[in-house]
Amino acid sequence: MSHIDWIVLLLVLSLIIIYGVRKGRGQTGADSYLRAGRAMPWYMVLLGIMATQASAITFISGPGQAYADGMRFVQYYFGLPLAMIVISAVFVPIFQKLNVYTAYQYLDKRFNKNTRLFTGILFLFSRGISTGMSVYAPAIVLSAIFGWNIYLSNILVGGLLIIYTYGGGAKAIAHTQKIQFSIILGAMAVAGVIVVLKMPEGVSFGDALYLAGKSGKLNVITTNFDWNDKYNIWSGVIGGFFLALSYFGTDQSQVGRYLTAKNTRESRMGLLINGMVKIPMQFSILLIGALLFAFYAFHQAPLSFNKKAEQVVATSMPEAYETLNREHVEVTKQQQETALKLTALRHQQMTPSDAALEEQYLARYHQLQTTIDSQRAQFGKIIENNKLPVEAKDTNYVFLHFVQHYLPVGMIGLLFAVVFLASWGSISAALNSLASSTLIDFHMVLSRKQYSPAEELRYGRLYTLIWGLFSIAVAMFATRMGSLIEAVNELGSLFYGAILGIFLTAFFLKKIQGTAVFFAAICAEVIVLIVYKMDLTGFLWLNVIGALSVMLLAICFQFFLLQKESEKA
Amino acid sequence: MQQTEYDQEKRYWNRCYLLVLLWLIVLIILFTWFTNSWK
Numbered sequence: 001m002s003h004i005d006w007i008v009l010l011l012v013l014s015l016i017i018i019y020g021v022r023k024g025r026g027q028t029g030a031d032s033y034l035r036a037g038r039a040m041p042w043y044m045v046l047l048g049i050m051a052t053q054a055s056a057i058t059f060i061s062g063p064g065q066a067y068a069d070g071m072r073f074v075q076y077y078f079g080l081p082l083a084m085i086v087i088s089a090v091f092v093p094i095f096q097k098l099n100v101y102t103a104y105q106y107l108d109k110r111f112n113k114n115t116r117l118f119t120g121i122l123f124l125f126s127r128g129i130s131t132g133m134s135v136y137a138p139a140i141v142l143s144a145i146f147g148w149n150i151y152l153s154n155i156l157v158g159g160l161l162i163i164y165t166y167g168g169g170a171k172a173i174a175h176t177q178k179i180q181f182s183i184i185l186g187a188m189a190v191a192g193v194i195v196v197l198k199m200p201e202g203v204s205f206g207d208a209l210y211l212a213g214k215s216g217k218l219n220v221i222t223t224n225f226d227w228n229d230k231y232n233i234w235s236g237v238i239g240g241f242f243l244a245l246s247y248f249g250t251d252q253s254q255v256g257r258y259l260t261a262k263n264t265r266e267s268r269m270g271l272l273i274n275g276m277v278k279i280p281m282q283f284s285i286l287l288i289g290a291l292l293f294a295f296y297a298f299h300q301a302p303l304s305f306n307k308k309a310e311q312v313v314a315t316s317m318p319e320a321y322e323t324l325n326r327e328h329v330e331v332t333k334q335q336q337e338t339a340l341k342l343t344a345l346r347h348q349q350m351t352p353s354d355a356a357l358e359e360q361y362l363a364r365y366h367q368l369q370t371t372i373d374s375q376r377a378q379f380g381k382i383i384e385n386n387k388l389p390v391e392a393k394d395t396n397y398v399f400l401h402f403v404q405h406y407l408p409v410g411m412i413g414l415l416f417a418v419v420f421l422a423s424w425g426s427i428s429a430a431l432n433s434l435a436s437s438t439l440i441d442f443h444m445v446l447s448r449k450q451y452s453p454a455e456e457l458r459y460g461r462l463y464t465l466i467w468g469l470f471s472i473a474v475a476m477f478a479t480r481m482g483s484l485i486e487a488v489n490e491l492g493s494l495f496y497g498a499i500l501g502i503f504l505t506a507f508f509l510k511k512i513q514g515t516a517v518f519f520a521a522i523c524a525e526v527i528v529l530i531v532y533k534m535d536l537t538g539f540l541w542l543n544v545i546g547a548l549s550v551m552l553l554a555i556c557f558q559f560f561l562l563q564k565e566s567e568k569a
Numbered sequence: 570m571q572q573t574e575y576d577q578e579k580r581y582w583n584r585c586y587l588l589v590l591l592w593l594i595v596l597i598i599l600f601t602w603f604t605n606s607w608k
Contacts, residue, residue, distance in 0.1 A: 074600070081593045085586045213607025220600040233597075268582065275589045279596055 001146075001404070005413030012183065012417040016176055016424070017163050023175035024168010029453025033169035033460045034101055034436045036260040044174050045270030048257040049248070050278070051177035051184075051425035056138035056157075057396075059188065059285065059422050064305075064395035066289025070219040072231045074282050076540070079241025080248075084275030087249045088268040090507055095255065096264045101440045102433075103255040103503070110506045112514030113445065118521060119502055120441040123252060124434060126495040128467065131430040132474020133491070138423050139475060141396050142416075144308040145404065154475040161424040162468040165431050166461055170260050173428045180421040187418045188285065190411065191403065195291045198406050200298045200340070207343040208294035214362060215297075215369060217290040220283070230538045239540030242547055243493060246500035251492075252433035253426075292402055297339040299406075301372075303328050303379045305397035309390040313382055320382055328375045335368040427471065435463035493539045494532060497546015498525045504547060505554050512554045516561075520553035 001009075027033050040048070065073050100106055104123065108116040135158035143153040164172045196205050212218050222232045229235065248254045248271070261267040303325055304310050314321045342361045345354060380392040403415045439459050444451065451459070498521050505517050528546040531537060537545070 078593070078597070081589050085589055089582070089586065209607050218607040219604055221597070221604045268585075272585055272589050276592050279593075283600075 001412055001416070002409050004409050005416070008410055008413030009417045009420075012414065013160065013420055016179060016421065017160060019179060020161075020164025020168055020172040020176040024164055024172025027167070027169060027171075027457055030101065030439065030456035030460055031453075032171065033457050034256070034432065034440070036170040036174055038260060039262055040174055040260040040266065041262065042266040042269035042273070044178060045258050045261045045266060046273050046277075047178045047181050048174050048260070048429065049254060049270060049274045050281075051181040051422075052253055052257055052429040053247075053278075053426070054181075054184070054281075054422060055134045055426035056419045056423040057134065059184065059418060060138060060141055060396050060399060062282070062285040062399075063289030063292055064398035066217060066286040067293050067398045068395050069231075070217040071283070071286040071290055072219045072222045074220055074279065074286055075222070075231050075233050075236030076240050077244075077279050077282050078233065078236040079238065080244040080278050081275035082237070082241045083244035083248055084271045086245060088271050091249045091255075091503075092258065092267045092271070093264055094507070095259060096267065101259070102252050102437050103250050104252070104437060104441045107502065107506060108445075111502075111517055115502060115514050115518045115521070116441060117445070118518060119250075119499055120437050122495045122499055122525070123250075124437060126492060127251065127253060127430055127434055128470055129474055130491050131427055131434070131467070131471040133478060134423060134427050134430065135471050136475035136478040137396070138419050140391070140478075141400065142419065144306055144390070144397070145400060147308075151476060154472050157420065157423050158427060158468065158472040158475055160420075161428045162431070162465065165428040165468070166464050169460065169464070170256065170432055173432055174257075174260055176428070177425045180425045183414075184418050184422055184425075185281075187411070187414050188288070191399075191407065191415060192284065192288045192291070194407060194411070195288060195295055195402065199295060202347070203298060203340075203343050207346060208291050210346060211294040211297050211339060211342070212290040214365070215293060217293050227537045227541065230540065235538055235540045239538070239544055242500065242543035243496060243540060246496035246503075246543055246547070247492065250499045250503050251496070252437050253430045256433045256436055257429060289398065292398060295402070298336055300329070300332055300336075302401070303376060305394040305401040306391060307397075307401070309379075309383060309388075309392070309394065312388050312390045313379065316386065316388055317382055324375060324378060324382075328372065331368055331371050331375065335365065335372065338365045338368060431464050431467050431471070434467040435460055438463045438467070493542040493546075494528060495525070495546075497528055497543040498550055500543065501547040501550020501554075505551050509551065509554065512558045516558035517550065517554045520550045520557055523553050524549035 031037055062073075094106060095103065098106055098109065102120075104116050104120045107119055135154055139153035139157045140150060142148060142157070143150045148156075164176060196208065199208055209218065222229075223234075224232055225234050226232070258267040258270055261270060302310060304313075310321075314325075338361055342358065342365060345358055345361065348354065350358070376394075382388070383390060383392040400415075400419075403412055407415060439456070443459060443463075501524055502517055502521050505512050505520075524546050527549050528542050531545055532539075532542060
């Protein structure tokens, strides 16, 4: 990276921290620190919700995911608009009316303290770990690209944001998220345009889509039903609905964002517009990945987009690497020639013989792609079989490889700033929510003392700091894994189902009481963990299983076991 | 008067929910067309 890029990167990050510190001044107590004084308009709520959900993993892994597996990942978000409707209609009015700080406070009023504490523990555990993952995911990528020490990377990604989050709380978070998300969207849009502009002369946007489509990368809708298939329209609409309902309706990191709104109207507006813009945004990010696939059909793609992995393999297994790399360069050159012939053919009037020629070229193109795929798989196997200390999968490096090698000076620094900003946006909201729940649901409930606003503020800040340090500690211990975007989502799905089940029971099953739902939730959590351990279904279905199990078991416990006991009594 | 305002507000939000639902249907139709046209 050039000096200008480093200056851009440092300048953007410093300005965000300074802006956050300035905007977060004037904190007086828990209301201002945890809910920004409930004064935010809908567009701040919208940007907060979007910036909280879209972590660095979304922007790093998204294009890589489309490059490797096509655009079908977007179906994962199809249930989101439906969830926004249910949350706006049912959840928001109740939370706003009860004037709660956390979603779990409502459970105390509806059921009992045990249910509130149990749900709070599930939340703190899953969100605490996944926030650590959100620190680790971009840190490992940055450390591989820049050669930074992983511990230092973790501190840079997870530590600097604490400066403004600690002091300014929800208000500082909301204002920085607004700027962060605007920069992210602008930079990603420019990067997408540059992918198209950097195609060879004569290769249009349509040609790029043609190549990506013929390679199966534009598979936005897949209708085949399979319990173990992660992304198809059925798991997307049904599983995605339950996941989005639990994430936006019961995860404090999101509930905390729309609790900062002025009133019910502003919360609803922010949520519903999120339901409308989220899918097109994800589609655009994945489209960048599909276009990158077409881009690398004309440009030399490396064996692995993770440069560090190539260096390690080249040093540890020089002969195997050189043979594989030589063959790879040869095959990619042949593929580039075939891709150029295919696009040239598209630009002329097609005769029947041209159509036959197109079929021939396409068959050749697919054959070469299969060879390239097997070479890349072979490279991964070298890493795995020899237990080399680098990631075998390179999904998280595809987009940043393009950024580093093909973007103009200045833009490279800005895109790496995007990685930090996206991380900070979601991590800061997570820390605020963890601190809120720890203070409101545990500290204040268990100590049973009345605190002054100044004391609330002091504890709020203390818990923010503790959770910040905890996240960095988790990141330090995180081990290697595959595509990080899935790892974080899978972790959430282990606990979200049960939490959602408790809330759905609270809202819709009015006769169910605390004891029944408490034991139902424990049993449902055990069921989800067993299903996950036995690998019986794709992770999106775990939310459905968890939520429905709680509701059904709660009905059984309430009407068959507890009813009899109360009759006896 | 209050009941009328409440009904109006309710109708307004129901229309918003319907709009979001329609938008999802439009997106799925557009994506299906997109997938099929570049197969």
